[in-house]
Amino acid sequence: MSHPSNPLPLLQPAAERVLSGSINKYAGPWTLREAAHLLRRSTFGPTRQMMLDAVSMGLDQTMDALFQPGQLAERPLNYYNANDPEVPIGSTWINADASPAAGLNIYKIDSINAWYLLKLQSPKISILEKMVLFWHDHFVVSDIEGPMLFYNYFNTLEQNALGNFKELAKQITVTAGMLRYLNGNINTQSTLNENYGRELLELFTIGKGPLAGPGDYTTFTEQDVREIAKSLTGWSYTTPY
Numbered sequence: 001m002s003h004p005s006n007p008l009p010l011l012q013p014a015a016e017r018v019l020s021g022s023i024n025k026y027a028g029p030w031t032l033r034e035a036a037h038l039l040r041r042s043t044f045g046p047t048r049q050m051m052l053d054a055v056s057m058g059l060d061q062t063m064d065a066l067f068q069p070g071q072l073a074e075r076p077l078n079y080y081n082a083n084d085p086e087v088p089i090g091s092t093w094i095n096a097d098a099s100p101a102a103g104l105n106i107y108k109i110d111s112i113n114a115w116y117l118l119k120l121q122s123p124k125i126s127i128l129e130k131m132v133l134f135w136h137d138h139f140v141v142s143d144i145e146g147p148m149l150f151y152n153y154f155n156t157l158e159q160n161a162l163g164n165f166k167e168l169a170k171q172i173t174v175t176a177g178m179l180r181y182l183n184g185n186i187n188t189q190s191t192l193n194e195n196y197g198r199e200l201l202e203l204f205t206i207g208k209g210p211l212a213g214p215g216d217y218t219t220f221t222e223q224d225v226r227e228i229a230k231s232l233t234g235w236s237y238t239t240p241y
Contacts, residue, residue, distance in 0.1 A: 030059045042066055042127045044120040065125040069162050076115040081107035094151055108147035131161040139172045141181040153177035176237040185236040197228035
């Protein structure tokens, strides 16, 4: 591999970088003003009662509550459609027949939208939904048909949003929605598709870094992309359900 005669300098190792600010524990006042400030940035539309509860709990207990795992919302429901033979109104459709009758996907998409908005309006003191939205912006998907693909994708984010980043990256890689969006489902031994392997390195994890040669960066090379594509062949799904 050739390199330019005057390559860009490598990034400073993390241990040598100067950090701004302080990592000391906050020791200032804890009043309604501070509680409101924290909850407005860690939840969506906090109520006055949530703020009063946070003041009463104290800062330490509020922080514990924000990062408490397992506060998952109710699953998407059939809110109004009386024509689904598998799912009565008021029941969830996520475990229903894998082959719904024609026209039933529309109400399920409505259900996904309603479910997501209800999750954002949760009165619980939890940073979970902020983190789900953050990871959705990071491990982004788009242009995937089928409400079940969207549900499985958001469920994966929910289950891993407060956990280990490496595990989240592993799980989202083989989620059907991501397989469809970045062509992982058509990445085969005979026809490699490097789309996801490239995005995994360039956008989802280590980033490109300075250019080190034609198509190669200080953080990864074209050969790395090809090898990742090879290692991820064989993942697919049968139907959107």
